[in-house]
Structures are given as structure tokens and as C-alpha cells.
Amino acid sequence: xxxxxxTIKIPNFSLSPRVDQVGIEERAxxxxxxxxxxxxxxxxxxxxxxxxxxxxxxxxxxxGKVKQLCYKAQHLHxxxxxxxxxxxxxxxxxxxxxxxxxxxxxxxKVASVATAFPSGQSTRDVKIRDTKxxxxxxxxxxxxVISRGKFLMGEYNFVFDEIAAVKExxxxxxxxxxxxxxxxxxYDKVRRASDIAMYAGADFIKTSTGKISSAxxxxxxxxxxxxxxxxxxxxxxxxxxxxxxxISKSKLALHYxxxxxxxxxxxxxxxxxxxxxxxxxxxxxLMQIVKEKTGVYQSKDYFSID
Amino acid sequence: MAxxxxxxxxxxxxxxxxxxxxxxxxxxxxxxxxxxLFINGAFVKPSSKKHFKTINPANEEVLSxxxxxxxxxxxxxxxxxxxxxxxxxxxxxxxxxGKYIYRIxxxxxxxxxEFAVIETLDAGKPIRESRDFDVPTAANHFFYYAGWADKxxxxxxxxxxxxxxxxxxxxxxxxxxxMAAWKIAPALATGNTVVLKPAxxxxxxxxxxxxxxxxxxxxxxxxxxxxxxxxxxxxxVNHPGVDKIAFTGSTDVGKIxxxxxAGTNKKATLELGGKAANIIFEDAPLDQAVEGVINGIFxxxxxxxxxxxxxxxxxxxxxxxxxxxxxxxxxxIVGDPLDKNTDIGAINSKQQLETIHKYIxxxxxxxxxxxxxxxxxxxxGFYCRPTLFTNVAQSSRIAQEEIFGPVLTIQTFxxxxxxxxxxxxxxxxxxxxxxxxxxxKIFNMTTxxxxxxxxANTFNKFDPTSPFGGYKESGYGREGGLHGxxxxxxxx
Numbered sequence: 001x002x003x004x005x006x007t008i009k010i011p012n013f014s015l016s017p018r019v020d021q022v023g024i025e026e027r028a029x030x031x032x033x034x035x036x037x038x039x040x041x042x043x044x045x046x047x048x049x050x051x052x053x054x055x056x057x058x059x060x061x062x063x064g065k066v067k068q069l070c071y072k073a074q075h076l077h078x079x080x081x082x083x084x085x086x087x088x089x090x091x092x093x094x095x096x097x098x099x100x101x102x103x104x105x106x107x108x109k110v111a112s113v114a115t116a117f118p119s120g121q122s123t124r125d126v127k128i129r130d131t132k133x134x135x136x137x138x139x140x141x142x143x144x145v146i147s148r149g150k151f152l153m154g155e156y157n158f159v160f161d162e163i164a165a166v167k168e169x170x171x172x173x174x175x176x177x178x179x180x181x182x183x184x185x186x187y188d189k190v191r192r193a194s195d196i197a198m199y200a201g202a203d204f205i206k207t208s209t210g211k212i213s214s215a216x217x218x219x220x221x222x223x224x225x226x227x228x229x230x231x232x233x234x235x236x237x238x239x240x241x242x243x244x245x246x247i248s249k250s251k252l253a254l255h256y257x258x259x260x261x262x263x264x265x266x267x268x269x270x271x272x273x274x275x276x277x278x279x280x281x282x283x284x285x286l287m288q289i290v291k292e293k294t295g296v297y298q299s300k301d302y303f304s305i306d
Numbered sequence: 307m308a309x310x311x312x313x314x315x316x317x318x319x320x321x322x323x324x325x326x327x328x329x330x331x332x333x334x335x336x337x338x339x340x341x342x343l344f345i346n347g348a349f350v351k352p353s354s355k356k357h358f359k360t361i362n363p364a365n366e367e368v369l370s371x372x373x374x375x376x377x378x379x380x381x382x383x384x385x386x387x388x389x390x391x392x393x394x395x396x397x398x399x400x401x402x403x404g405k406y407i408y409r410i411x412x413x414x415x416x417x418x419x420e421f422a423v424i425e426t427l428d429a430g431k432p433i434r435e436s437r438d439f440d441v442p443t444a445a446n447h448f449f450y451y452a453g454w455a456d457k458x459x460x461x462x463x464x465x466x467x468x469x470x471x472x473x474x475x476x477x478x479x480x481x482x483x484x485m486a487a488w489k490i491a492p493a494l495a496t497g498n499t500v501v502l503k504p505a506x507x508x509x510x511x512x513x514x515x516x517x518x519x520x521x522x523x524x525x526x527x528x529x530x531x532x533x534x535x536x537x538x539x540x541x542x543v544n545h546p547g548v549d550k551i552a553f554t555g556s557t558d559v560g561k562i563x564x565x566x567x568a569g570t571n572k573k574a575t576l577e578l579g580g581k582a583a584n585i586i587f588e589d590a591p592l593d594q595a596v597e598g599v600i601n602g603i604f605x606x607x608x609x610x611x612x613x614x615x616x617x618x619x620x621x622x623x624x625x626x627x628x629x630x631x632x633x634x635x636x637x638x639i640v641g642d643p644l645d646k647n648t649d650i651g652a653i654n655s656k657q658q659l660e661t662i663h664k665y666i667x668x669x670x671x672x673x674x675x676x677x678x679x680x681x682x683x684x685x686x687g688f689y690c691r692p693t694l695f696t697n698v699a700q701s702s703r704i705a706q707e708e709i710f711g712p713v714l715t716i717q718t719f720x721x722x723x724x725x726x727x728x729x730x731x732x733x734x735x736x737x738x739x740x741x742x743x744x745x746x747k748i749f750n751m752t753t754x755x756x757x758x759x760x761x762a763n764t765f766n767k768f769d770p771t772s773p774f775g776g777y778k779e780s781g782y783g784r785e786g787g788l789h790g791x792x793x794x795x796x797x798x
Contacts, residue, residue: 022764024593
């Protein structure tokens with residue numbers, strides 16, 4: 001879907017709204033005080049499972065690795081019938097074809113990183129070709145990275161134009177824009193980058209590549225959800241959110257769902273509008289789900305590691 | 307997706323995924339069927355032979371019966387405090403006094419969960435607040451002042467701090483345990499003895515504190531806790547054996563006390579009502595400002611003397627702020643205070659709920675526009691939804707009089723000078739809040755605001771080290787910090 005940017009007034013990004021650090025961290029902390037029990041816990045765990053982008057982004061990825069991951073995506077834990085599948089599998093462009101074939105018509109999306117992931121330090125031409133290659137191989141979604149260097153130099157037009165160009169190269173694929181929040185320096189900057197990405201045509205805004213130590217946090221995600229909300233009220237357009245990296249425990253995933261519920265509400269509470277970029281989260285969710293049913297925690301060895 | 311008009315866009319916070327009940331267990335709370343008066347280190351029957359009930363405002367069930375102290379009981383308590391002062395407490399070294407106070411602090415910490423549950427049952431405040439704020443902060447006050455007990459020679463340079471004598475202390479129902487801590491801790495640390503009267507709707511945590519005090523082996527008569535209503539309080543204020551009055555409550559009663567002690571030698575500190583202005587400038591981080599405003603008025607159901615009950619929004623961001631406020635109140639859960647997910651608990655009493663309803667009606671009659679959240683309310687008990695009033699003027703009664711409930715009035719302003727004048731245009735002067743990203747504006751505003759506590763980019767932040775109190779009709783004297791010692795000493 002092509003964004004109708006012609007009717008939307010693009011703001012001056014140098015004047016993007018400020019974020020108070022103490023305030024945002026307190027609001028994020030309050031979310032962790034919510035007590036999620038019984039049926040709301042089980043339903044939350046199942047919802048979170050269905051929102052996962054199961055990810056493998058290693059130099060040593062091979063066909064074999066990707067195929068097995070794709071099987072896991074469709075068969076998370078067959079010992080417990082009725083489980084949902086994950087939302088998508090996320091791989092490098094060179095692995096897209098393999099993933100697409102392995103996932104068949106399961107309904108699980110193939111997401112591909114692109115644009116010289118993870119650093120983004122390359123030419124426009126290389127980035128566009130990287131994107132087109134992924135899309136041509138069957139990627140349903142493209143996870144691009146913004147040029148953080150240019151952003152920190154204040155060249156917001158450059159960052160904007162790059163996103164818009166990648167969006168065009170995506171064709172009908174949905175575009176996730178990775179801000180790499182850990183490199184931006186402050187919550188103010190996260191807000192600014194979020195606004196740039198949304199106005200430039202992003203379908204998703206995403207926190208991190210997962211390749212540096214600083215990844216998704218509750219306050220950073222809150223900043224981005226508030227940006228999405230303001231954008232929605234300004235333009236009528238929904239933008240999806242994906243926190244990535246550092247979310248390996250079910251309890252934390254449930255905190256994110258509480259935050260999503262209290263900031264954006266019902267329309268965003270599904271995997272079309274929210275994803276978890278995670279690899280080990282799935283097994284922790286499965287362990288908690290089985291515990292809700294049986295009353296006991298099973299050993300890790302009962303949950304496959306693919 | 308085509309651009310839709312702003313005013314038709316709406317978010318739905320009542321989602322298909324919602325929170326199952328998460329009640330805190332009551333089993334830890336051990337509440338006796340009947341309590342007597344705590345005088346001279348023991349629980350003694352009231353001379354009046356009368357008891358009255360205390361109920362749980364969440365469901366109107368009776369929790370217990372507590373004694374109704376009459377003038378004779380007050381006399382007994384004051385005499386016990388006097389004897390303890392003359393014979394034991396004023397002679398004890400600061401170091402030893404500190405040990406007792408520290409012991410009380412530790413015991414309160416150890417029984418924190420029980421105290422939190424009982425506070426929630428008796429007062430109606432959410433367990434999340436009594437657990438995370440009331441009880442820990444109360445314990446912290448005891449810890450803090452335990453530390454001052456043996457350092458008074460350093461508190462007032464070149465002056466010697468001597469205790470005053472017997473302190474008569476009357477506390478309100480909004481923070482029953484915390485107010486007891488605010489009163490008792492500095493009094494004991496400085497060598498005074500205490501007769502404390504908790505509010506009639508919330509006597510239980512003070513009585514549980516009495517049990518701790520008894521178990522801590524505090525010398526008999528140093529702290530006496532007598533329950534009762536207005537008459538008991540009046541008897542205490544008027545008793546000639548009381549050297550110092552400490553009162554937290556309404557401005558009206560504060561004035562009565564002021565008149566009653568005029569012409570006597572009694573010292574007093576009064577912490578009274580408020581109608582705090584919370585000011586959002588256009589350059590404020592708006593979502594965080596809205597969160598602060600929400601906390602400022604809905605914390606403890608708005609039963610807070612320093613509640614930010616008047617919101618002033620710079621006109622250029624008015625529509626956005628109101629939209630954000632309305633969205634945020636939709637996510638606040640009003641319900642059983644014992645449920646861990648409850649944001650807004652029960653109104654403390656039927657009387658207070660009637661007062662709040664009265665003001666809501668006044669607001670509507672004055673032409674203000676009322677907006678409430680759409681949440682469900684429990685069938686029994688006293689509850690009020692979070693309420694916003696727009697189209698409010700400076701001369702509206704709801705913007706002038708203290709409502710003491712979850713009701714926020716919203717006005718606009720254009721310039722700093724204008725909002726400064728409006729914020730100060732009130733007989734009260736307890737607290738205020740300023741929201742802006744610009745540092746120079748914070749300093750400029752806060753130095754000119756006539757309020758005892760001014761918060762910048764935050765609200766309702768308390769600490770035992772930080773003095774709290776008001777200007778004008780919000781009272782005088784400070785509680786907390788070094789300043790909190792002054793009220794309880796004579797300096798020579």
C-alpha cells in the first residue's frame with residue numbers, strides 16, 4: 001500500500017516534541033506494576049507468541065539452519081495442541097528464498113533485513129538493490145536501517161529521502177524502519193527519528209538491529225508508541241510497532257502488551273500492528289503456557305531449540 | 307489509508323485482552339473486633355464506655371469497633387504523656403531515644419504487608435499505593451528522625467534544642483499511617499511525648515502502630531493513641547497540659563484550632579487544605595506532563611491536600627492536552643482497592659462522596675463541561691469516576707473551593723505573567739506544579755509561586771528529608787527534613 005503523503009503536512013523535524021526522561025521512565029515503570037493473572041495471563045502469552053518475528057541473522061546462517069527455524073515457526077510445540085504460529089521469520093536477503101519455500105502457505109510472513117544491515121553505512125544504490133533483491137525473492141516485509149550518522153549530523157532530509165526511496169523499492173512489501181535507538185543518544189532523538197520514519201512512509205517503526213548491546217527497553221518503546229499515537233491523530237494513519245532485542249522473558253513481553261493496550265488500545269493488539277523481535281522469547285512463552293495448563297514448570301529440555 | 311478528520315478518530319482502550327481480578331489476600335491482616343485506647347503503654351477501656359464502628363468504604367462492611375475517648379480519657383492520656391516526659395523521656399539521651407524510634411521503623415518494615423492491607427481496608431486507597439508508597443514512606447520517616455535524635459546539637463548552629471513537652475497531634479483520614487509517622491517521629495526524636503488522635507474513619511493503622519510501640523517496649527506514656535471524633539480532638543486541643551498542637555486537616559478546622567489556642571502558651575503547626583495549580587506550558591513534554599497531572603489529581607482518589615486540582619494549559623496546546631487527558635483517564639481502573647490493578651480506589655466515606663457529588667453538580671450548574679471516564683463502578687461502596695471539567699473560569703466555585711476528590715478543573719492561559727497571577731490567586735498556598743522543557747522558565751516561575759512546595763516536571767514527590775508545608779491558608783510550619791524539627795523544640 002502506498003502512503004498518501006500528498007495530503008499530509010510534513011512538520012519541521014528540528015522542532016519535534018520533547019520527551020522528559022524522568023517522566024517517561026516512571027510511566028514505563030508503572031506499567032510493570034500491573035498484575036496479569038489467570039486467563040488474562042494465558043491469553044497474553046498466546047497473543048505474544050503470535051506476535052513474534054522469529055529471527056536468525058548470523059554470518060553463519062545456512063539453508064539448513066533457516067529451514068529448521070521455519071519448521072519451528074509453524075510447529076512451536078506440537079505437544080500442546082491449538083497453539084498459534086509466530087507472525088514472521090526474519091532473515092538476511094540471501095536466505096529469503098529458502099525461507100519462503102520452507103514456510104509455504106502457512107500464513108507466516110517472510111521478513112528480510114536490508115539496506116546494508118546492520119550498520120547502514122553504504123551507498124543509496126547498494127541499499128536499494130539490497131531491498132529489491134529481498135523483495136524479488138519473496139520477502140513480505142523489509143526491515144531497513146536508518147542512516148544514524150546522517151541523523152546525528154542533523155541531515156534529516158537525507159534520512160527522510162532514503163526511507164521514502166526504500167519504501168518505493170518495497171513495492172507491496174511492508175516496510176519496517178529500524179531506528180537503532182541505542183545509537184541515537186536520548187529519548188528526544190528517538191521521538192524525532194520515529195517522526196521522520198513515519199512521515200517518510202514507514203509501515204512499522206522498530207527499535208533495534210539486535211546487533212549492539214543497547215536494544216529495546218520499555219521507556220524507548222513507550223516514546224515510540226506515543227509518537228505513533230500522535231501521528232494517528234494527526235493523519236488518521238496507523239503505524240505498527242516492533243521492539244527488538246533484549247526481550248527474552250514472558251513477564252517482560254506481558255509488560256509490553258500492557259503498555260500497548262494503555263497507549264494505543266484494541267486496534268493495535270494483533271500481529272499486523274505489533275511484533276516482538278525475539279529469538280529466545282518463544283521458548284519462555286511456551287514454558288509459561290504449559291505451566292498455566294499443567295501447574296508445573298517443565299525442564300528447558302522439553303522445548304526445542306532451533 | 308485516507309486521511310480522516312481529527313475529531314472522528316478515537317482509540318479503544320477497553321480491549322478484548324483485559325486484566326483478570328488480581329486481589330491481594332486479606333489473610334495477613336489481623337484486625338481485632340474491638341480496640342480500646344492506648345494510654346500509658348497499655349490498652350485501656352474508655353471512660354465513656356462507648357465504641358464506634360469503622361467500615362471498609364469499598365463495600366461498607368464493618369471492620370472493627372474502636373473506643374470513643376471523652377474528656378476524661380483525654381485527660382488521662384495527657385497526664386500519662388506529661389509523667390513520661392518529666393520522669394523518663396526528656397532525661398533520656400538522644401542516642402537512646404533514637405534506638406526506640408529505629409526499632410519502631412524496623413518493626414513497621416517487617417510488618418509492611420499487613421499494614422498496607424489494613425490501610426487499604428480502612429481508608430479505601432489502592433493496595434498498590436499503600437504497599438508502594440504509604441507504608442514504606444512511613445517507615446522512612448521513623449528511620450530518618452531516629453537519625454536526628456542524637457544530632458540535635460548540630461541541627462541549629464549555636465543554639466541548643468530543648469524539647470517542648472507534650473504534643474497533642476490530630477491527623478486526617480487521607481494518609482492515616484503516614485500522617486501518624488509524620489507527627490510521632492520528629493516529636494519523639496526531639497524529646498517530646500505524644501498524644502495522637504487519628505481520624506474517626508481511619509483509626510486502625512494507628513492502633514496497629516500502638517501495638518508495635520507496645521512491643522517495641524517504648525517507655526509507657528511516651529506515645530498515647532486515643533481514638534474519637536471531633537469532640538475528642540477539641541478536648542485535646544483545649545487541654546491545658548498540652549504544650550504544642552500539630553494538626554493536619556481542613557482549613558476550617560485549622561481556623562477553629564487557631565482561635566481556641568489564642569491567648570494560651572501553646573505552640574502550633576497547621577497543615578491545611580490546598581487548591582494547587584498545575585501548569586502546562588506549550589513547550590512541555592506533553593505526554594509526561596499529562597501523566598504528572600493525572601497523578602497529581604487522581605493519586606489517592608484526589609484525597610490529597612497538595613493535589614494538583616487546578617490545571618492551567620497554555621492555550622496553544624489546549625486541545626492536544628485535553629485529548630491526551632481524556633485518553634489517559636480511560637485506562638484508569640476504578641475498583642476494589644485490594645485489587646492490585648486498581649488505580650483509583652474507594653472514596654473514604656459516604657460524607658466525602660456526597661461532598662464530591664455536590665461540587666460536580668455545582669460545576670455543571672456553573673456551566674462547566676463535565677467529562678468522566680466510561681469505566682464500570684462496583685455495585686457497593688463509595689466510588690467516583692475520574693472527572694474533568696473544561697469551560698471553567700477563575701471565578702467558578704469549582705476552581706476556587708477544595709473538592710478533595712478525583713475532579714480536575716481545566717483553564718487556559720496565554721502568558722507566564724497571566725498564569726502566575728492566576729495560580730497565586732487563591733487563599734491557599736500548599737503546592738504547585740510547573741511543566742516545561744525550558745530550565746530558565748522553571749526558575750522564573752517557581753520562585754514567584756506562593757506555594758510551600760513547587761514541583762517542576764514532576765508531582766507528588768515526598769521524602770522524609772524534604773520539608774513540606776504551606777503558605778497562607780494552607781497553614782504554617784513544615785514537616786520533614788531539618789525544618790521539621792523546629793516545630794518540636796525550644797531554642798536556647
